[in-house]
Amino acid sequence: MKNVLSALIILSFTFTSCIQDFPIDKNLSNVNTKLIDQNGNEKHFNKVIAGKTTVIAFIYTNCPDICPMTTHNMQLVDKKLLKENITFINFLVVSFDPERDTPEVLNKFATIRDIDLKRWGFYTGDKTSIEELMDEFEVKAFPSDTSYSSEGKLRYSMIHTDRISLIDSDGRLRKYYSGSKLKLDEIYNDIKNLED
Amino acid sequence: MKYLLFLLIPLFTFAGGDNIKVIKPWFRLVSEGMTTGLFFTVENKGDKPDTLYNISSNISDELEIHETYSKGNDQMGMRQVDFIVIPAKSTFEFKPRSFHVMVFEVKKDMPEGSEGEFTLYFKQAGKIKITAISKEV
Secondary structure: OHHHHHHHHHHHHHHHHHHHHOOOOEEOOOOOOEEEEOOOOEEEHHHHHOOOEEEEEEEOOOOOOHHHHHHHHHHHHHHHHHHOOOOOEEEEEEEOOOOOOOHHHHHHHHHOOOOOOOOEEEEEOOHHHHHHHHHHOOOOEEEEEEEEOOOOOEEEEEEEEOEEEEEOOOOEEEEEEEOOOOOHHHHHHHHHHHHO | OHHHHHHHHHHHHHHHHHHEEEEEEEEEOEOOOOOEEEEEEEEEOOOOOEEEEEEEEOOOOEEEEEEEEEEEOOEEEEEEEOOEEEOOOEEEEEOOOOEEEEEEOOOOOEOOOOEEEEEEEEOOOEEEEEEEEEEOO
16 A cells, blocks of 8 residues: 555656646647748648657847847757757747748858758748747737838837747647747756657 | 146047947847847946947948847847947946847848947947957857
């Protein structure tokens, strides 16, 4: 009886610990949002994430602060994993500013950062599809400060959610992190836990 | 003697420029035509505040001072700021997730290690030129 009780207590602690490590468990494997990658190729979201642990963030490339920080933090995660020869991880960056972030713009954004597009993908698409995908991750973005350049070109910045999300290899959303203030060790350990 | 003192006046006038120092300048790497952020620290060693009101550069024709701010619920935004007052005897940081200079539509690709020349305009100290290096943090 005591043994059964001890086992139950240990099991409940383990279960609680797992929930705390991965507080979300949302199935995204049926989310087939059509996206366009940095080379202009059409991809479906659920096919991109299938079978791999995925780190995903939503950004816009005209952002001078939060979004490049978020991308850089993802690069730091990538580098840390590569040191341990963990290469089977997806890094997805999706733009919520598809009017300006064309595949060509996304390609340049990746190239100037020396990002390895074998493990990374930068995506745009039609606005409605992108917004539906953002809803899955509770990410919001909308234009804010607007001005015109001296040549009459419309410029706007965006208010947006500062977030990186983690999806497991079964296509289940598991956790949110701050994008610009990412705790590198936390997400690294979480990825390793998912991979084990 | 009076003439000697008269000649020394310009030296004290321009000494105000020594009160402001701009250190640790850097900007985010960026591709041609896109927007980046310039960051630096301003040290005001003088007894009076000074105001940064304009910036120009050889890598862009349009620059603005901006502030990144938290809107709550993990939402971040940016807004333009017309000027920044650097109080006397203080240090003001233009840093990530805070005040920065928006550098619009850069004229060419600026990968890591690129140099950009910037001129900061202060009401008291006048023009201060800096060279910033591109990096990512």
